Amino acid sequence: MVVWKDLLVERRSKETLNALFFFSLLLLFVFQFTLGPDRERLAAVLPGLLWLGFILSGLLGLGRTFQVERENDCWEGLLLAPGDKSAIFVGKLAGNLVLMLVVEAVLVAMFVVFFNVDVGGTWAALALVIVLGTVGFAAVGTLFAAMTAQVRARELLFPVLLLPVQVPVLLATVKATEAVLLGEPLGAVANWLQLLGAADLIYVVVGVLTFEFVLEG
Amino acid sequence: MASEILVRISGLRKTFGAHRVLDGVTLDVRAGEAVALLGANGAGKTTLLKILATLVRPTRGAAAIAGHDCARQPEAVRRLIGLVAHGAHVYEDLTARENLRFWAGLAGLRVAADGLTAALADVELERYADVRVRTFSAGMRRRLSLARFALTPPRVLLLDEPSAGLDQRGKKWLEEYLQAFKTRGGAIVMATHSFGRELGIADRIAILAAGAIALDTPRAGLGADDVQRLYALHTENGS
Numbered sequence: 001m002v003v004w005k006d007l008l009v010e011r012r013s014k015e016t017l018n019a020l021f022f023f024s025l026l027l028l029f030v031f032q033f034t035l036g037p038d039r040e041r042l043a044a045v046l047p048g049l050l051w052l053g054f055i056l057s058g059l060l061g062l063g064r065t066f067q068v069e070r071e072n073d074c075w076e077g078l079l080l081a082p083g084d085k086s087a088i089f090v091g092k093l094a095g096n097l098v099l100m101l102v103v104e105a106v107l108v109a110m111f112v113v114f115f116n117v118d119v120g121g122t123w124a125a126l127a128l129v130i131v132l133g134t135v136g137f138a139a140v141g142t143l144f145a146a147m148t149a150q151v152r153a154r155e156l157l158f159p160v161l162l163l164p165v166q167v168p169v170l171l172a173t174v175k176a177t178e179a180v181l182l183g184e185p186l187g188a189v190a191n192w193l194q195l196l197g198a199a200d201l202i203y204v205v206v207g208v209l210t211f212e213f214v215l216e217g
Numbered sequence: 218m219a220s221e222i223l224v225r226i227s228g229l230r231k232t233f234g235a236h237r238v239l240d241g242v243t244l245d246v247r248a249g250e251a252v253a254l255l256g257a258n259g260a261g262k263t264t265l266l267k268i269l270a271t272l273v274r275p276t277r278g279a280a281a282i283a284g285h286d287c288a289r290q291p292e293a294v295r296r297l298i299g300l301v302a303h304g305a306h307v308y309e310d311l312t313a314r315e316n317l318r319f320w321a322g323l324a325g326l327r328v329a330a331d332g333l334t335a336a337l338a339d340v341e342l343e344r345y346a347d348v349r350v351r352t353f354s355a356g357m358r359r360r361l362s363l364a365r366f367a368l369t370p371p372r373v374l375l376l377d378e379p380s381a382g383l384d385q386r387g388k389k390w391l392e393e394y395l396q397a398f399k400t401r402g403g404a405i406v407m408a409t410h411s412f413g414r415e416l417g418i419a420d421r422i423a424i425l426a427a428g429a430i431a432l433d434t435p436r437a438g439l440g441a442d443d444v445q446r447l448y449a450l451h452t453e454n455g456s
Contacts, residue, residue, distance in 0.1 A: 001322035073304025
């Protein structure tokens with residue numbers, strides 16, 4: 001129900017998607033101006049830039065996760081709804097994942113066009129790394145967005161809390177993305193993928209187990 | 218035989234830091250009874266409602282709904298109450314029907330389209346079932362908020378300024394709705410600043426001052442002027 005509601009609200013308002021698309025486009029322009037046409041330098045920094053784009057747009061999107069619940073005291077309504085509160089977390093996480101993956105797909109497409117990157121033979125491996133990285137990012141992001149939704153300095157607190165916890169995910173995703181873009185097989189980055197998988201599992205389970213306490217404040 | 222006590226509050230205290238908002242509130246509300254809570258701004262009416270709604274934990278004392286403690290058994294209490302506060306718990310970009318479907322689904326109910334339409338008809342919103350809530354007036358939002366209770370009927374209604382923003386027709390409709398709820402055996406606790414029409418459905422008036430119930434009296438026989446006089450007397454003496 002939560003994911004149905006969140007996606008329906010987003011489809012009608014288009015507030016988050018529109019903002020994220022324009023933000024991503026601006027980021028790409030900035031990257032393009034900064035790096036110029038130097039192909040060697042570009043190849044070295046591309047994985048980092050790609051994830052920087054994902055993270056910055058993700059921070060914007062995830063930070064708004066519970067904004068719709070603050071209108072008309074819907075947060076209270078969620079709290080008062082009988083039943084398992086972890087289902088709300090799973091619904092919010094699923095909604096965030098869909099939004100982030102849509103934005104990331106567009107970002108990758110824009111990277112391909114702007115920086116003339118060839119992902120023809122590696123798109124499946126790249127997609128796997130992106131999905132794994134996004135699950136971990138969205139799981140912690142959803143939980144921390146709930147934690148900070150009711151505090152005054154939430155825009156400041158949210159990234160400050162989120163980014164340090166994301167270090168293992170970021171490290172693994174950037175390394176794995178770098179290898180995939182260089183044409184290496186997935187087996188070469190198996191350790192990083194295992195780290196990503198484990199981090200995803202831990203973050204999702206922690207979110208499911210703790211969300212009720214976060215919601216109750 | 219006296220009817221069942223649905224709301225029992227005893228020795229309730231709530232402090233926020235050094236500020237004591239409630240200090241020894243004791244109050245019972247029986248099935249089929251409505252109590253209007255009166256009090257100045259900051260007297261603790263909303264805090265009391267939030268404790269009953271399990272949204273705020275008391276510092277001392279106890280509050281229970283149909284025998285279930287609000288602090289220790291919040292899940293059981295949440296199945297018995299309906300809260301209508303300042304926000305109507307509605308999503309602006311969903312239609313009235315979609316809002317109802319969402320809240321029913323969250324409560325674990327699968328309600329067919331007919332059921333949702335019937336719930337909207339209960340609050341005279343069936344014509345607006347597929348209209349987005351963004352275009353609704355305050356009164357329509359309040360009614361939509363109440364429509365949820367046709368799907369998951371509560372035993373106790375907790376209302377915070379229920380007639381705020383309503384026109385005369387809306388107030389009359391609300392009065393009839395609450396009267397019907399009482400007749401079905403529900404209990405109502407209603408915080409209000411109104412001395413007029415809203416008090417019509419109240420069986421008792423409780424005045425909250427200095428964190429405690431300064432007066433708890435039957436409403437029958439009291440006119441708006443009498444209530445205003447009692448309010449002035451107790452809130453001036455008490456606060």
